[in-house]
Amino acid sequence: MSGANARAKDTGRKGDPPPPPEPLDIEIIDSHCHLDLMDAAPADAVAAARAVGIRRMVTVGVDLATSRWQAEVAAELADVYAAVAIHPNEAARGVDEATFTELTALARRPEVRAVGETGLDYFRTPPEQHAAQQASFRRHIAIAKETGRPLMIHDREAHDDTLRILAEEGAPATVVFHAFSGDAELAKxxxxxxxxxxxxxxxxxxxxEQLREAAAVAPRELLLVETDAPFLTPMPFRGRPNGPYLVPLTLRAIAEVRGEAVDELAATVAATAERVFGPW
Structure with a gap:
């Protein structure tokens, strides 16, 4: 792709954090990261993000222990929200009722703003474990509806079943496909x-290219931007540690694909984030 992001040269070492990008003029939110997996302390990650216009972030649990951790950090730091769930790859081994009970209690905490990441992952899970994943996904849908929280979905090579189960169960009022992985048809x-x-x-x-095609056709008011930090570091820093402060690189790339002004897209993304996760 063209543009400043693609033309930039990565001259750092692979293990080094990338340099901060040019700050955004409109503050937005990193809708999905894992602060517990980053080398930086949460408060430092927040400070680095705010310096480039990333006002808040949602840190996401993948099992009961990490969900507790995210909730505690979000309670301590005003600029952090939490999401709690059992990741589908963890759920493939089965989830006991006590875990769902505690997740429901966690989801009711004021600093917890989403139930996730939950969903289906057929890339890492063999077919004989798909039923356990699907059962867990259905329970998470119920928890999201019971607690009034958005549902944050992990969908990897399972698009049809993900959409089918949402339809069968009745989707919560707000559903977010995290790290969207489909094509333009799935976006539609x-x-x-x-x-x-x-x-x-x-x-x-x-x-x-299929992700860029999806980003181009998705309605602007249904778009969010995330890092999934410390994973999925945007170009030109792929392979180096990701952090919420790198959201501007992805936002600018999406704006370029869509042929939109960065500030206009940022303003809409910020409004969508507030609608999804609550007021800043």
């Missing part, structure tokens, strides 16, 4: 259902 299907699509740094990868 999500848009028709009113589902929000959150794009991560992989939309900038050379081999991700």
């Amino acid at each position: 299907a999500c848009a028709a259902a009113g589902y929000v699509m959150s794009f991560a740094g992989n939309v900038t990868f050379k081999n991700a």
Whole structure:
């Protein structure tokens, strides 16, 4: 792809954090990261993000222990929200009732703003474990509806079943497809259902033309931007540690693909984030 992001040269070492990008003029939110997996202390990650216009972030649990951790950090730091869930790859081994009970209690905490990441992952899970993943996904849908929280979905190579189960169970009022991984047709299907699509740094990868096509056709009011930090670091820093402060690279890449002004897209993304996760 063309543009400043693609033309920039990465002269750092692979293990080094990338340099901060040019700050955004409109503050937005990193809709999905994992502060517990980053080398930086949470407060330092927040400070680095705010310096480039990333006002808040949602840190996401993948099991009961990490969900507790995210909730505690979000309670301590005003600029951090939490999401709690059992990741589908963890759920493939089965989830006991006590875990769902505690997740429900966590989801009711004021600093917890989403149930996720939940969903289906057929890339890493063999077919004989798909039923356990699907059962867990259905329970998370119920928890999201019971607690009034948005549902944050992990969908990898399971688009049809993900959409089918949402339809069968009745989707919560707000659904977010985290690190959107489909093509333009899936984006259109999500848009028709009113589902929000959150794009991560992989939309900038050379081999991700279908993601860029999806980002181009998704309605602007259904778009969010995320890092999935420390994973999916945007170009030109792919392979180096990601952090919420790198959201501007992905936002600018999406704006370029869509042929939109960065500030206009940022303003809409900020409004969508507030609608999804609550007021800043």
